[in-house]
Amino acid sequence: MAIPSPEAFCRMWAGGRLTFSKPLRVGVPAKRVSTIEQIQEKEGRSGSLLFVTVKHSIYQHQELILTEEQDIVYREPTPYKAAPGKPAPEAEWLEQFEIDPVMLFRYSAVTFNGHRIHYDWRYVTETEGYPSLVVHGPLTATLVLRAFTKAKPDAVVRSFAFKGVQPIISDQTVEVGGLVESSGVAQVWAATGNGISQTGKVTFE
The missing domain is CATH 3.10.129.10 (Hotdog Thioesterase)
Structure with missing residues (x-):
């Protein structure tokens, strides 16, 4: 089954995970690398759901400082x-x-x-x-x-x-x-x- 376009859905934040490897230092340049880890379609009580997991990795001086995973869900517009x-x-x-x-x-x-x-x-x-x-x-x-x-x-x-x-x-x-x-x-x-x-x-x- 083809995955529907995200534009046809309402967006919600489903959850997240953060791992603190080292302290994030103020005044030190930081680099963020973002990747889409997973896209998955599911059927829920309100209709079709599209789950997208995005991973952000924060570096300072080439060292991994912080990792964040965001779980975003797109749903069909339905009454709450x-x-x-x-x-x-x-x-x-x-x-x-x-x-x-x-x-x-x-x-x-x-x-x-x-x-x-x-x-x-x-x-x-x-x-x-x-x-x-x-x-x-x-x-x-x-x-x-x-x-x-x-x-x-x-x-x-x-x-x-x-x-x-x-x-x-x-x-x-x-x-x-x-x-x-x-x-x-x-x-x-x-x-x-x-x-x-x-x-x-x-x-x-």
Whole structure:
């Protein structure tokens, strides 16, 4: 079966994985090498899905500093249907955030993200079928990892993997939390009143 053109789909961030090999040094020139690792077509409850995995490798002085894999999914435009998610487990640390349109616009600007579902209310409601603006998956992941580093300030993060479970719609209270489940491994997540929206794992020393 031929893979449909990505232009026919709505784009979502499904998850990502980061591996920190060495500290990224401020003021030192860096080089990023990006490759498409995989393209895979699947059938989901909402129709055809196209998964694309992109790998970014960051170098300084020819040394690999950081590796990031991004999982992007393209879906057919269909009305958004909220479904109750699993409740969050008991947390060792927990923070709450009110994510509003201003925060979404600023994050789009600082990350050069032009996807209109994060700042164009008319587009996201009329074209992509969401009830309001959608929170960036990486913004949620940023808040999750920030909460971990605040709770464990002496930890050295070695890797961070996260996966979207369901979209977070703006103007909701988002809780981010986690717990250390074993030596050097923490389970982390983000949740709303509708249940868990993003899960993740941090490895650290």
